[in-house]
Amino acid sequence: xxxxxxxxxxxxxxxxxxxxxxxxxxxxxxxxxxxxxxxxxxxxxxxxxxxxxxxxxxxxxxxxxxxxxxxxxxxxxxxxxxxxxxxxxxxxxxxxxxxxxxxxxxxxxxxxxxxxxxxxxxxxxxxxxxxxxxxxxxxxxxxxxxxxxxxxxxxxxxxxxxxxxxxxxxxxxxxxxxxxxxxxxxxxxxxxxxxxxxxxxxxxxxxxxxxxxxxxxxxxxxxxxxxxxxxxxxxxxxxxxxxxxxxxxxxxxxxxxxxxxxxxxxx
Amino acid sequence: xxxxxxxxxxxxxxxxxxxxxxxxxxxxxxxxxxxxxxxxxxxxxxxxxxxxxxxxxxxxxxxxxxxxxxxxxxxxxxxxxxxxxxxxxxxxxxxxxxxxxxxxxxxxxxxxxxxxxxxxxxxxxxxxxxxxxxxxxxxxxxxxxxxxxxxxxxxxxxxxxxxxxxxxxxxxxxxxxxxxxxxxxxxxxxxxxxxxxxxxxxxxxxxxxxxxxxxxxxxxxxxxxxxxxxxxxxxxxxxxxxxxxxxxxxxxxxxxxxxxxxxxxxx
Numbered sequence: 353x354x355x356x357x358x359x360x361x362x363x364x365x366x367x368x369x370x371x372x373x374x375x376x377x378x379x380x381x382x383x384x385x386x387x388x389x390x391x392x393x394x395x396x397x398x399x400x401x402x403x404x405x406x407x408x409x410x411x412x413x414x415x416x417x418x419x420x421x422x423x424x425x426x427x428x429x430x431x432x433x434x435x436x437x438x439x440x441x442x443x444x445x446x447x448x449x450x451x452x453x454x455x456x457x458x459x460x461x462x463x464x465x466x467x468x469x470x471x472x473x474x475x476x477x478x479x480x481x482x483x484x485x486x487x488x489x490x491x492x493x494x495x496x497x498x499x500x501x502x503x504x505x506x507x508x509x510x511x512x513x514x515x516x517x518x519x520x521x522x523x524x525x526x527x528x529x530x531x532x533x534x535x536x537x538x539x540x541x542x543x544x545x546x547x548x549x550x551x552x553x554x555x556x557x558x559x560x561x562x563x564x565x566x567x568x569x570x571x572x573x574x575x576x577x578x579x580x581x582x583x584x585x586x587x588x589x590x591x592x593x594x595x596x597x598x599x600x601x602x603x604x605x606x607x608x609x610x611x612x613x614x615x616x617x618x619x
Numbered sequence: 620x621x622x623x624x625x626x627x628x629x630x631x632x633x634x635x636x637x638x639x640x641x642x643x644x645x646x647x648x649x650x651x652x653x654x655x656x657x658x659x660x661x662x663x664x665x666x667x668x669x670x671x672x673x674x675x676x677x678x679x680x681x682x683x684x685x686x687x688x689x690x691x692x693x694x695x696x697x698x699x700x701x702x703x704x705x706x707x708x709x710x711x712x713x714x715x716x717x718x719x720x721x722x723x724x725x726x727x728x729x730x731x732x733x734x735x736x737x738x739x740x741x742x743x744x745x746x747x748x749x750x751x752x753x754x755x756x757x758x759x760x761x762x763x764x765x766x767x768x769x770x771x772x773x774x775x776x777x778x779x780x781x782x783x784x785x786x787x788x789x790x791x792x793x794x795x796x797x798x799x800x801x802x803x804x805x806x807x808x809x810x811x812x813x814x815x816x817x818x819x820x821x822x823x824x825x826x827x828x829x830x831x832x833x834x835x836x837x838x839x840x841x842x843x844x845x846x847x848x849x850x851x852x853x854x855x856x857x858x859x860x861x862x863x864x865x866x867x868x869x870x871x872x873x874x875x876x877x878x879x880x881x882x883x884x885x886x
Contacts, residue, residue, distance in 0.1 A: 360627040361635055363696050363717040368628055370757040371638030402758070403765055429630050438789050439757065439764035450630040477744030477808075478780055481762055489756035490637040490706065491669070495748055497706035498670055513745055522705050541744075 355407040355447045356433070365448060367431025370439065371489030374398040374406070378426045379456070379579045379616055383419045385426065386616050387578050390546035395430070398485035404432045404447050415451050425456045425579055431488070458581055458618055463609065466586035466601055467506035469520065469575060471564070472496045473591040476512045476519075476541045484544040497521045499591065506583060507575045511564040512541050523577040524548040526557055527570035528604045534560035547578040550615055556608065568597040572605040574612070582612035622674040622714045623700070632715060634698025637706065638756030641665040641673070645693045646723070646846045646883055650686045652693065653883050654845050657813035662697070665752035671699045671714050682718050692723045692846055698755070725848055725885055730876065733853035733868055734773035736787065736842060738831070739763045740858040743779045743786075743808040751811040764788045766858065773850060774842045778831040779808050790844040791815040793824055794837035795871045801827035814845040817882055823875065835864040839872040841879070849879035 367373035376395055379386045392409055399406040412428065419426065430449045435442035474496040482489070496508055507520040519525055519542040526535040526548075535557045538544050551557040567573070568588060576582035584605045588596040599605070613619070634640035643662055646653045659676055666673040679695065686693065697716045702709035741763040749756070763775055774787040785803050786792055791812040793802040802824045805811050818824040834840070835855060843849035851872045855863040866872070880886070 360629050361632075362627050363694070363719055365628075365635070366761070368632070368635045368640075368698075369642070369696065369755065370761050371755055372758060372761050373635075375636070402762070427630070429636065431635075439760045440768075441761065441765060452630055474748060477746040479744040479759065481741060482758060487758055488636065488638055489758040491639060491749060491754055491756040492746065493706045494633070494637050494639050494708065495669070498708060501707075 354405055355411075355449060357407070358448045358450055361431065361448065361450075362434060364434040365431050366433065366436065366441070367429070367448070367488050371487065372402065372441070373429065373431035373488040374402070375430065375486055375488060376428045377579055378428070380416065380419045380424050380426050380453070381617055382421055383416055385416060387546040387550060390549050394486060394544065394546060395428075398487060399430070401481065401485055402432065402487065403441065404445055406430055406447065407449050419453055423456050423458075425454045427452045427454070429488075456579065462506055462583045463581055463613055463618060466584035467575070468504060468587040468589060469507045469509055469585050470500060470505050470589045470593070471591050471596070472499055472508040472510050472521070474499065474510065476510050478512055478514070478540045480540050483541050484538045486543050493521050505589070509567070509588075515564050517562045517564050517567055518542040520575045523575040523580065526574050526576070526608075527562065527567065528572035528608070530571050533557050533608055534562065537561060545577050547576055547582075547612060547615065551612060556611055572599055572602055574605060574608060576612055578616065581616050581618045582609045584609050621672055622678075622716060624674070625715045625717055628698065628715065628717075629701060631701040632698050633700065633703065633708070634696070634715070634755050638754065639669065639708070640696065640698035640755040641669070642697065642753055642755060643695045644846055645695070647683065647686045647691050647693050647720070648884055649688055650683055652683060654813040654817060657816050661753060661811065661813060662695075665754060666697070668748065668752055669699065669754065670708065671712055673697055673714065674716050686720055690723050691720045694719045694721070696755075723846065729773055729850045730848055730880055730885060733851035734842070735771060735854040735856060736774045736776055736852050737767060737772050737856045737860070738858050738863070739766055739775040739777050739788070741766065741777065743777050745779055745781070745807045747807050750808050751805045753810050760788050772856070776834070776855075782831050784829045784831050784834055785809040787842045790842040790847065793841050793843070793875075794829065794834070795839035795875070797838050800824050800875055801829065804828060812844050814843055814849075814879060814882065818879060823878055839866055839869055841872060841875060843879055845883065848883050848885045849876045851876050
């Protein structure tokens with residue numbers, strides 16, 4: 353046995369003690385997952401970078417047979433397991449994992465009519481060794497998401513400490529420069545979403561760098577992930593709620609949103 | 620009930636899911652904790668910054684009655700509890716906590732003869748909103764501690780992305796400049812140890828900034844925490860194991876080590 357599936361985690365589990373683990377959140381329709389390869393590859397990349405072995409793919413695929421009919425979200429959570437002296441991982445760790453299905457309904461209004469997003473005050477720290485992977489040490493996302501409670505604000509845009517746009521608290525971001533759709537490079541911080549990867553691989557998105565001060569002057573903006581799909585951004589507000597920019601639902605943003613949502617079976 | 624004590628944590632617990640919690644590691648001798656006030660104040664500071672309520676102090680003090688005779692380490696772990704939509708904490712969270720006692724014996728050889736430490740390759744990211752507190756999102760410490768397995772190397776020195784000395788993977792650091800003992804400011808990253816605080820409050824340590832390139836030319840160096848006590852550093856090696864500096868066990872380092880260890884009942 354190289355990993356163990358568990359129902360709960362002891363205090364000694366390193367995922368709990370140190371955020372020493374990974375997770376994936378996967379859209380599943382009638383038992384069929386979207387972007388399974390991309391999720392499994394991000395998991396493998398994360399496990400390689402942290403230095404532990406994830407469950408084998410067939411074991412995780414077996415979980416999918418327990419999904420009910422309709423649309424749901426499968427969350428998979430992986431930890432290095434228990435043990436070790438303090439921060440030093442044990443020589444022979446037994447990684448633990450667990451899963452949970454939740455029913456899910458996408459927000460059609462946000463997909464079709466667009467959303468308001470705000471600029472977060474928190475600045476993401478820069479850590480290339482953790483950039484891109486979906487690890488469990490996510491306090492920055494929690495703090496950023498705590499900055500607002502107004503449900504009319506759908507997401508918060510996160511910039512890094514150097515003033516570059518990176519992502520939203522639980523989604524990736526992209527913008528239209530009048531010629532093409534661009535999305536931030538994530539080699540210093542941020543989480544590389546699976547929908548983002550799929551859009552890059554299909555040639556719909558190109559990686560670039562954007563200073564936060566230049567975000568208001570882009571021609572269109574979207575936020576997106578592999579569960580919610582893609583939301584056009586129609587309003588950008590500052591951290592204190594002041595209007596920064598409005599964007600109309602232009603053809604480029606409607607086309608991009610439709611293409612991205614189609615990849616998740618959303619029409 | 621404003622918090623709950625638990626034996627294990629479900630996958631939905633935010634401490635596990637997002638590193639959304641705090642911990643304390645406390646030296647206890649015959650049921651009496653060292654630096655209890657400092658630990659409780661750091662916990663309160665961390666909980667205030669993350670935005671949740673820790674258990675009341677009397678509840679935590681009751682745990683101490685279960686310590687056996689002799690020396691042990693009490694680990695307390697606190698999470699925001701379960702719930703919320705993704706990163707957004709629930710409006711009414713029920714924070715969870717747990718504890719564990721481990722027998723402990725300090726390493727007298729390291730305290731008296733000194734240790735070899737290495738310079739870590741990993742550079743700490745800068746996040747003022749999380750600096751100083753002992754939160755659960757500690758993957759940087761895990762990655763740094765994974766850099767070496769040679770048991771003759773006692774600790775690894777961590778610098779931040781701007782090239783300032785900050786701490787060791789599980790200890791604080793200080794150096795002697797020929798006139799006084801100095802320890803890094805921890806307002807941008809690092810964990811503010813309770814022994815460090817006690818030494819500052821007693822006038823034994825002053826906060827300062829030190830570029831990593833200048834570490835080899837200080838007159839003496841120590842690493843210390845409130846469980847292990849204080850270890851003089853006698854050798855500094857590079858990330859690839861090459862010797863950088865040797866320091867003799869001079870009077871200043873012997874005096875400082877003795878003073879620090881006396882605060883923990885170590886002679």
